[in-house]
Amino acid sequence: MSSVPYESVIVVAGVLFVLGLAGLLARRNLLFVLVSLEIMVNAAGLAFVAAGSRWGRPDGQVVFLFILAVAAAEVSVGLALLLQIRRHFKTLDSNAAGTMKG
Amino acid sequence: MTFEAVVFWAAAAIAVASTLLVITRSNAVHALLYLIVSFLAVAVMFFVLGAPLAAGLEVIIYAGAIVVLFVFVVMMFNLQAERPRPNAWTRLRTWAGPAALSAILLAEMVIVLARGGKHGLGPVAVPPRAVGSSLFGAYVLGVELAAMLLLAAVVGAAHLGSRKPASHHRLFEEPPS
Numbered sequence: 001m002s003s004v005p006y007e008s009v010i011v012v013a014g015v016l017f018v019l020g021l022a023g024l025l026a027r028r029n030l031l032f033v034l035v036s037l038e039i040m041v042n043a044a045g046l047a048f049v050a051a052g053s054r055w056g057r058p059d060g061q062v063v064f065l066f067i068l069a070v071a072a073a074e075v076s077v078g079l080a081l082l083l084q085i086r087r088h089f090k091t092l093d094s095n096a097a098g099t100m101k102g
Numbered sequence: 103m104t105f106e107a108v109v110f111w112a113a114a115a116i117a118v119a120s121t122l123l124v125i126t127r128s129n130a131v132h133a134l135l136y137l138i139v140s141f142l143a144v145a146v147m148f149f150v151l152g153a154p155l156a157a158g159l160e161v162i163i164y165a166g167a168i169v170v171l172f173v174f175v176v177m178m179f180n181l182q183a184e185r186p187r188p189n190a191w192t193r194l195r196t197w198a199g200p201a202a203l204s205a206i207l208l209a210e211m212v213i214v215l216a217r218g219g220k221h222g223l224g225p226v227a228v229p230p231r232a233v234g235s236s237l238f239g240a241y242v243l244g245v246e247l248a249a250m251l252l253l254a255a256v257v258g259a260a261h262l263g264s265r266k267p268a269s270h271h272r273l274f275e276e277p278p279s
Binding site: 081082 | 172233
């Protein structure tokens with residue numbers, strides 16, 4: 001761990017996470033919803049790497065690798081769903097896909 | 103304030119600013135440009151924290167692969183664009199912001215390299231060798247689970263993305279008329 005305090009890294013990760021959450025709540029475009037999810041996942045990974053570096057253990061980066069795999073899987077399936085929604089509803093507005101049947 | 107702290111806080115400021123710009127853009131391509139800058143800034147923060155493996159993977163996977171997926175999908179949408187936007191790519195305003203933020207990150211990297219650091223700024227807190235032996239030692243079950251998850255994601259994306267079937271879910275079925 002270099003001279004950057006652990007707590008300040010956690011604060012930066014929290015700020016990034018809250019920015020992603022704000023984008024998730026504020027945007028109606030489903031593409032931006034997916035982007036905001038990526039930002040939040042990335043902020044969580046930053047917190048893990050900071051914790052692993054704080055105690056000098058490799059576990060933080062190992063969990064970051066798992067987060068990377070989960071993010072890649074999530075974005076690929078999410079974008080495929082986005083293509084289907086766009087093809088069916090002719091829009092990316094999340095309100096258009098908000099009504100359920102049954 | 104030490105040199106590491108200056109580099110870290112500059113990268114943190116760039117990450118927060120570009121993330122703020124990502125969630126406020128109306129144009130998807132502009133937002134993705136800022137998203138790349140945000141991921142690069144987080145990679146710089148990983149580097150300062152003594153995690154060079156995580157920094158490299160952040161650049162390769164996040165800023166490389168995942169954003170490329172987003173860009174491909176945006177390009178597929180633009181094939182059916184509602185209105186043409188001529189010369190939107192060549193306008194200075196489009197790429198001036200991401201270019202300026204990336205230039206700051208590039209300047210940081212040049213300064214770090216000019217100071218003679220070869221393996222990160224300070225002593226590397228967690229070398230990649232330790233991460234690898236932990237990943238394939240204690241966490242090998244997680245690696246196999248991640249492989250199964252990625253296989254399921256590949257099959258699911260190929261199934262959902264295929265154009266042939268009429269519907270995959272009752273949400274997408276045509277309403278009975």
